[in-house]
Amino acid sequence: MSPETRRGREDNESMVQLAGLTKRFGRNTALDGVSLTIGPGEVFGYLGPNGAGKTTTIRLLMGMLRPTSGTASVLGFDAWRQSREVHRLVGYVPGEPALYDRLTGNQHVAYCSHLRHRDDRRRAAGVADRLELDLDRPARTLSRGNRQKLAVVLAVMSQPRLLVLDEPTSGIDPLVQQTFHSILREHTAGGGSALFSSHVLGEVERVADRIGVVRAGQLVAVERLQDLAARSLHRVRARFAVEVSAAEFGGVPGVRDLLVDGHTLSCNAPQSALDALLKLVSAREVEDFECSEAPLEETFLSYYGMDGQPGQTPPAAAGTVARTAAGHAH
Amino acid sequence: MLTSVLTKTLRDQGRLLLAWALSLALIVATYAAIWPSVKSQPSMSDFIDQMPEAFRSLFATSSADMSTPTGYIQVELLSFMGPIAVLIYAINAGAGAIGGEEDRHTMDLLLSNPVGRGRVVVDKFLAMVLGTFLLAAVMGLSLVLEGNLADMVLPPDKVAAAMLHLALLGVVFGSLALALSAATGRTGLSRGIPAVLAVLAYIINALAPLVDAFDRIQEASPFFQYIGQDPLRKGVAWDSVLVSALTIAVLVALAVPGFRRRDVAG
Numbered sequence: 001m002s003p004e005t006r007r008g009r010e011d012n013e014s015m016v017q018l019a020g021l022t023k024r025f026g027r028n029t030a031l032d033g034v035s036l037t038i039g040p041g042e043v044f045g046y047l048g049p050n051g052a053g054k055t056t057t058i059r060l061l062m063g064m065l066r067p068t069s070g071t072a073s074v075l076g077f078d079a080w081r082q083s084r085e086v087h088r089l090v091g092y093v094p095g096e097p098a099l100y101d102r103l104t105g106n107q108h109v110a111y112c113s114h115l116r117h118r119d120d121r122r123r124a125a126g127v128a129d130r131l132e133l134d135l136d137r138p139a140r141t142l143s144r145g146n147r148q149k150l151a152v153v154l155a156v157m158s159q160p161r162l163l164v165l166d167e168p169t170s171g172i173d174p175l176v177q178q179t180f181h182s183i184l185r186e187h188t189a190g191g192g193s194a195l196f197s198s199h200v201l202g203e204v205e206r207v208a209d210r211i212g213v214v215r216a217g218q219l220v221a222v223e224r225l226q227d228l229a230a231r232s233l234h235r236v237r238a239r240f241a242v243e244v245s246a247a248e249f250g251g252v253p254g255v256r257d258l259l260v261d262g263h264t265l266s267c268n269a270p271q272s273a274l275d276a277l278l279k280l281v282s283a284r285e286v287e288d289f290e291c292s293e294a295p296l297e298e299t300f301l302s303y304y305g306m307d308g309q310p311g312q313t314p315p316a317a318a319g320t321v322a323r324t325a326a327g328h329a330h
Numbered sequence: 331m332l333t334s335v336l337t338k339t340l341r342d343q344g345r346l347l348l349a350w351a352l353s354l355a356l357i358v359a360t361y362a363a364i365w366p367s368v369k370s371q372p373s374m375s376d377f378i379d380q381m382p383e384a385f386r387s388l389f390a391t392s393s394a395d396m397s398t399p400t401g402y403i404q405v406e407l408l409s410f411m412g413p414i415a416v417l418i419y420a421i422n423a424g425a426g427a428i429g430g431e432e433d434r435h436t437m438d439l440l441l442s443n444p445v446g447r448g449r450v451v452v453d454k455f456l457a458m459v460l461g462t463f464l465l466a467a468v469m470g471l472s473l474v475l476e477g478n479l480a481d482m483v484l485p486p487d488k489v490a491a492a493m494l495h496l497a498l499l500g501v502v503f504g505s506l507a508l509a510l511s512a513a514t515g516r517t518g519l520s521r522g523i524p525a526v527l528a529v530l531a532y533i534i535n536a537l538a539p540l541v542d543a544f545d546r547i548q549e550a551s552p553f554f555q556y557i558g559q560d561p562l563r564k565g566v567a568w569d570s571v572l573v574s575a576l577t578i579a580v581l582v583a584l585a586v587p588g589f590r591r592r593d594v595a596g
Contacts, residue, residue: 059596063441064441064596066591066592083446083447084444084445084446087441087444088444091442092438094438094439094442096435096596098434098439099439100439102342103332111332111338115334115440115443115444116444151439
């Protein structure tokens, strides 16, 4: 599609570029015209319910699947036609990390090091140490969490430019997740990028710069996490000395889930609506007032819905890049 | 042993190859142990002579003389047991080469390294070739060494020739299995089709003297390349070796693009 995909130039602006990426399996369209760009040093959280197309996107980017149409490229190298060049730049944690049952962690490290023509054993040992993983045990004796850790060790040990992580922290306990997050931050501090998929926002919100939401094979939204945070909802409750009506508060833009019952009001409001709402509230005699920030997860669910059902329409707030993927192929 | 896809594959097959090698040495030892009693029983040859012709064609190579070590080994080992053992190993190794890693979901891990798919196919092929030749070599060595102990003296150069043809027979069907495995990723299919074709090739070669239709296509049968020119008696038949080598080359040349153009099962 794009002419630069053949060159693979270092000075290319984007680390990852997906352009109209589409994958059909028989009559089933698993991915439908997904376009996105990931810049250097950026962590992109790729969110969606199970079966939405996250793993398909990732395996297309890894050259395991051949796109039906569109392209995926890493630093200008085409993911399908130049997969060897891409793999030299990328560390990959597959969704269900399958390992060689009879090989120990160290043997996995040795094998992958040889295939990469590098010696990453010391670095691998260091990462394994931080994750508290014993590299001397055969993979078949490892728990799910430890298998995940070994997959992470194998992905990061070669100091790749890009990490492609398919639900890397599922099965890993929260303490180790923190270690993983700091490993990820060190990676991005050195200019590395990451594509980090998950079906829950909570898993990526601490590390992602932007998030993309994929649903039924389509990219339905891409947002900066800080923009989402700015639109994060606040739960507002107020009790008045006088009776109030819903109509009095209905005019504030952005207010959702408004419920007025006699003397009490409750609603969810984005930060931008708080000032107008507070002025309306304080114009009446207030007996009690409560305002608390909802978890980002809740905001996110309210906007995009993660259960496979469309959520409420995201507000067309200025500065957001909520966009639907173009070029639906049927 | 973990320096390349080739050595890793051989390492994976280590125990399996050892078990096969021991079994083959044991089978040959059994035949060698029976030899003294067969030699002193001329009725064995009469028995074969009296078999119906079709039956004799299937289980004994033409003009086999059970009173000589060469004839005995030809009937007992080379017409049936030897090829079956080598074919089972080679077809399994070929079918498991690509599809096996996909079945165990390790192909994503392997291919996420900067290793081309063509390289994976070629390394898996070489591992299958080395394994097959190793088994043929073990069988040949057993024949010569164990045969000497039992007074079943076989000329080493002719044994080597027969084993070369046997190994090539295995590699032909192993390469077919590998090509199917590479192009489809389906292990069962990649095992089943070569197995059925091997049986057909065997029947065509064996019954060619009796069935006109088979006679015309006999020389296309890999079993003809294997034993049709009697390597245990006459040494290497280079034209057959060439046909086998070309067949193998074509199959590997099909396997590489077959794997390159398809999706990898995750």
